[in-house]
Amino acid sequence: MELMDRYLALVGFGETGWGALLLTAAAMTLGVSVCGFLTGMVLGSVITFMQLSRYMVLRWLADGYTTVLRGVPDLLVVYLFYFGGTAFLGYLGGFFGYQGFIGMPAFLTGTLALGVVSAAYQSEVFRGAFNSVARGELEAASAVGMRPWPKFRRIIAPLVLRYAIPGLGNTWQLVLKESALISVTGLVELLRQSQIAAGSTRRPFEFYLTAVVLYLVITWVSSIVFRRLETRTLRGTRRAL
């Protein structure tokens, strides 16, 4: 009981508690994950377009992108954007006559790194979803005289999104867990905040355990949300299984 009280004093919302800070940090984790995921969605659909293109060069480029980004540790990508971004900004600054040091904003680094990595996974999800769209529906759209853009907006996009939701759910969980890597850039998200708290109170076990629990809550809730989304988008469809 005494153990529990001590733990609650540490992570609670009292005067000595880190509760508010941890929750803010969890919100930051969610924020950077959402931004990264959306960036990945945009970039991923561009890559899907390239994969499905009739030009061989574009297909090669897209294949190369997904192979490299899925084969390289994500931590390296984070380093690339963190240090590379700073070097690039310094170069740009020098171009405009500014000689000082320009640091890459950590949130932007996180968003870009998560976006670029998840784009590789999301493009595969979108490609798979596009392939499961029945050919007849596309032919029907052309047959009623739809031009490419209306056909994409009214027929392809809704169908692809419907088939992609389970895969997107998996990618989202991946992004969420990868966001912990952004802590190496100093962005105060959940893991970084736990590190700070653990360092200043010398109670690492309690804080990392709390971080694990908070991550579990986030992944658990998001799995429920995605399941709901899936059943909602499947209204009015028949399935064999």
Add this chain to the structure above:
Amino acid sequence: MDFAFMWETFLTLLPGLPLTLELAATSILAGGILAAIISLVAVIGGPIGRGFTQGYVFVFRGSPLLVQMFLIYYGLGQFRPFLQEIGVWGIFREPYWCAVIALTLNTAAYSSEIFRGGLQAVSIQQVEAARACGMSGVLLFRRIILPIAIRQALPAYGNEIILMLKATALASVITIMEVTGLAGKLIADSFRAFEVFIVAGAIYLAITFLVTRLLRIIEFWLSPHLRLRPPSLT
């Protein structure tokens, strides 16, 4: 692009490669054994076994590997007197073993689900046929269920092996100087992120390429029934 610098980078990163491979091999092997036990408990352990394994999988798949690693390396350090008393402090003091433990527990959660899927995908007809031939118990498991389950789980397990190879990079955050650790240090020293990224990335891609080739060979070797039969003479 500065090729002299890239060659130098390659020579700097190469000493980290054995450590990366060692981390991956140890944790994949230990994690595979643990996963086999967990998946068996899930399949034949009844509701209690099922619940326990579901909890394990939920915890280790639902939280980031990096946090698990920190919890084991920094978190357990807090219980040093107790760990010293039971004589395991020597393990938890070493970042290497903490990384191996975290990677093992993590991959065991993912792999156990893959193995369970493989076991449960064995069709009842095949088991019935084996029983009709008089097999049961361990013999049935060894001769019929296990080979079919392995064949079905291999493609997904191959993906997990690749993911583990990449996951060893996280060990660099708890001070282990494998390929990514050396790369990170080099980037921080030289500030030439792009070149170092290309070289380090190429090393990882080369390993994953070799592993995928190897897995494809094993897959080919395990599925003779899917190959085209040579035309028969009769």
